[in-house]
Amino acid sequence: MTEHLDGNALAGPLSEIFAVDVTSATGRCVSCGLAGPVASLRVYGPDPGLVARCPGCEEVVLRLVRGPGTAWLDLRGTVSLRVNLPE
Amino acid sequence: MRRLTWRPAELVAAAAETASARTLRFRVPGWPGHLAGQHVDVRLTAEDGYTAQRSYSMAAPADGDLVELTVETVTDGEVSPYLVEELRVGDQVELRGPVGGWFVWRPESTAPVLLVGGGSGIVPLMSMIRARRQAGSRAPFRLLYSLRDPDRRYYADELRRPDPGLDVTYLYTRSAPEHVSRPARRIMLDDLAEGGWPASFEPDCYVCGPTGFVEAAADLLLALGHAPERIRTERFGPTGG
Numbered sequence: 531m532t533e534h535l536d537g538n539a540l541a542g543p544l545s546e547i548f549a550v551d552v553t554s555a556t557g558r559c560v561s562c563g564l565a566g567p568v569a570s571l572r573v574y575g576p577d578p579g580l581v582a583r584c585p586g587c588e589e590v591v592l593r594l595v596r597g598p599g600t601a602w603l604d605l606r607g608t609v610s611l612r613v614n615l616p617e
Numbered sequence: 618m619r620r621l622t623w624r625p626a627e628l629v630a631a632a633a634e635t636a637s638a639r640t641l642r643f644r645v646p647g648w649p650g651h652l653a654g655q656h657v658d659v660r661l662t663a664e665d666g667y668t669a670q671r672s673y674s675m676a677a678p679a680d681g682d683l684v685e686l687t688v689e690t691v692t693d694g695e696v697s698p699y700l701v702e703e704l705r706v707g708d709q710v711e712l713r714g715p716v717g718g719w720f721v722w723r724p725e726s727t728a729p730v731l732l733v734g735g736g737s738g739i740v741p742l743m744s745m746i747r748a749r750r751q752a753g754s755r756a757p758f759r760l761l762y763s764l765r766d767p768d769r770r771y772y773a774d775e776l777r778r779p780d781p782g783l784d785v786t787y788l789y790t791r792s793a794p795e796h797v798s799r800p801a802r803r804i805m806l807d808d809l810a811e812g813g814w815p816a817s818f819e820p821d822c823y824v825c826g827p828t829g830f831v832e833a834a835a836d837l838l839l840a841l842g843h844a845p846e847r848i849r850t851e852r853f854g855p856t857g858g
Contacts, residue, residue, distance in 0.1 A: 535828075536852045541716035542658035542672055545621040551718030569719035570850070 537571035537582060543594055547601055550613055558609040561589035568592075568611070623660060623711040624648070626684065628704055634771045638689045638737065639701045640676060645712055650679040653748035654721040654741045654823070654851075657684060657714030661696055671696040674741035674825075674851075675715070678748035684712065687771060689737040720823065720851040724752035728821050731813045732760040733834045735804075735826025738853055739764075739771050742825060746783060755782060759820075761812045763788040763804050763830065786812040804830070809837050816842035825851040 541553045553569040564586035571582040571591055579595030584607070591607035605611075626643040634640050651657075653675075660670040671694075677685040690701040704710070722730065722745040730749075732742040739762055749758060764770060766789060776785050787793075788808055789801045799808075814820040822843055824834045831852045838848050 536850065538656070538717050538720055538851045539672060541656070541718070542621075542670075542713055545713070545716050547620070549620055551716070553716075554718035567719050569717070 535573045535575075537567065537569040537573055539573045539575075540568060540571070540580060540582060540592075540594065543580060543596065543601075546596075547603060550615065552611065552613070554614060556612040557591060559584040559587065559589060559591055560607045560609050562587035563609075621713050621716065623713050626710050626712040628706050628708050628710070629683070631704070631706060634687055635769055637701070638687055638771060640685060640687045641700060641704065643684045643686070643710070643712065645682050645684050648679075648682040648684060649715070651675060651684075651715035652718075652721040652723060653678050653744040655715040655717045655744075656741070657686070657712045658716065659686075659696060659700070660711040660713070661699060662711070669695040672716075674744065676740050676743050676747075678744055678751050684714075687737070687740045687743075720825070720849050722748065722821070722823065724748055724754050726821065727754075727756050729814050729818050730756055730758045731820045731822045731838075732758065733763075733804075733809070733813075733822065733824040733826075733838075734760065735763045735830035735834070736765070736769070736853075737771070738824075738826030738830070738851070740825075741851065742823060743772055745823065746780070749783070750780060757782050759784045759786070759813060761786050761788055761804070761808060763790060763826070765790050766792040766801075767794050784812070788812075804834055804837065806837050806840060809834070809841060813838075813841070816844075819844070819847065822848045823851075824848065826853060828852045 544552045557568050558565040574581045582592040584591050593604040595602040626645045629644045630642040632640050656672050656674045658670050658672050662668045673686045676687045688697050688700045691697045734742045793801045824831050831850050
């Protein structure tokens with residue numbers, strides 16, 4: 531089954547790690563350079579972990595695995611994240 | 618804002634929305650409030666300690682420590698059948714939220730809004746409609762609600778009542794009521810051209826539903842000239858549940 535969800539599904543899991551909403555941040559893909567909101571990524575999972583792929587080139591942008599007492603966040607496919615911060 | 622934790626939530630009211638969907642109202646002590654379109658994670662814990670969690674959109678804007686969800690049963694799902702068929706008033710679950718800052722509508726926004734919902738994708742859009750009414754907003758809203766047949770309608774009575782500045786169009790995909798001239802079919806360009814806003818009005822577009830529906834509707838909006846940055850999407854997967 532490869533029906534994907536999208537990056538909105540990352541909001542809860544990432545809220546365990548970050549104090550800001552990362553899904554509205556703008557990420558840039560290492561592979562193709564496409565920039566867009568994390569919410570627009572294609573997300574597969576939830577087991578064994580969440581895998582978020584670029585909607586442009588399908589490369590892995592972000593992976594998140596939650597274990598007992600630990601979260602592993604792999605951002606190897608992300609050049610940068612531009613996070614909007616309220617002043 | 619700080620890192621979110623799980624909070625106990627007690628079911629205080631519930632009502633059937635359709636044969637397979639139920640609206641659940643929880644009291645969540647210390648709830649910080651939320652924006653229309655945000656969702657929550659719901660966690661169930663079995664007696665043996667096994668846990669399962671799913672994400673659900675909230676159906677109504679913030680109202681003190683009350684949180685309202687509408688949940689559609691997913692056949693063989695781990696969480697939704699329990700929420701729709703088993704959970705009783707007075708029972709407790711755990712909620713984490715609000716989460717999501719992308720698929721949201723803020724009452725201070727005055728831009729025209731086009732809501733395009735497929736099936737249970739109506740839920741976060743209904744939260745926006747209710748938030749608009751609650752805030753006395755004059756932002757003009759149009760809702761295109763795609764669904765299989767009339768028995769699948771959520772919020773039927775409420776959407777039938779006049780709500781100045783809100784236009785509602787139903788798009789039936791399998792069987793339409795007799796008085797409806799549009800044949801039952803999937804969403805098409807004409808539907809968005811007639812029931813939506815011209816791209817030149819620069820509406821904020823919110824599209825929510827199953828993946829295939831969202832991608833079809835978003836592509837049609839792009840074809841009509843809407844700017845990609847004005848189209849916000851949220852996909853509900855058939856997986857999980």
